[in-house]
Amino acid sequence: xxxxxxxxxxxxxxxxxxxxxxxxxxxxxxxxxxxxxxxxxxxxxxxxxxxxxxxxxxxxxxxxxxxxxxxxxxxxxxxxxxxxxxxxxxxxxxxxxxxxxxxxxxxxxxxxxxxxxxxxx
Ligand SMILES: [Cu+2]
Numbered sequence: 001x002x003x004x005x006x007x008x009x010x011x012x013x014x015x016x017x018x019x020x021x022x023x024x025x026x027x028x029x030x031x032x033x034x035x036x037x038x039x040x041x042x043x044x045x046x047x048x049x050x051x052x053x054x055x056x057x058x059x060x061x062x063x064x065x066x067x068x069x070x071x072x073x074x075x076x077x078x079x080x081x082x083x084x085x086x087x088x089x090x091x092x093x094x095x096x097x098x099x100x101x102x103x104x105x106x107x108x109x110x111x112x113x114x115x116x117x118x119x120x121x
Contacts, residue, residue: 032056043114065107070101071098097119100117
């Protein structure tokens, strides 16, 4: 009787190990989610670091008026409506420091609405 329980407990322990390892593998495969909030006249966070070659999902949320976010170096231009959230997939293919700009005119501070992007190896 006791042996049976021990075996069952071991089996459960093994299953847990396998399950957690599978989850770990999956989280490595899944694109990294980067949430960015746009609000007159800044992005939060204003600084983002990504890994070259790692797929990311940019989740851009506007807290007020329509905004955009464009990275000319990566051919990325996302536009988001007032109060909306949009997702865009992209994979940085070069390292360096880049600047993203708001691509939808949103008022007097629009020109200075920028986000720093660092791509590392
Ligand atoms: Cu703008």
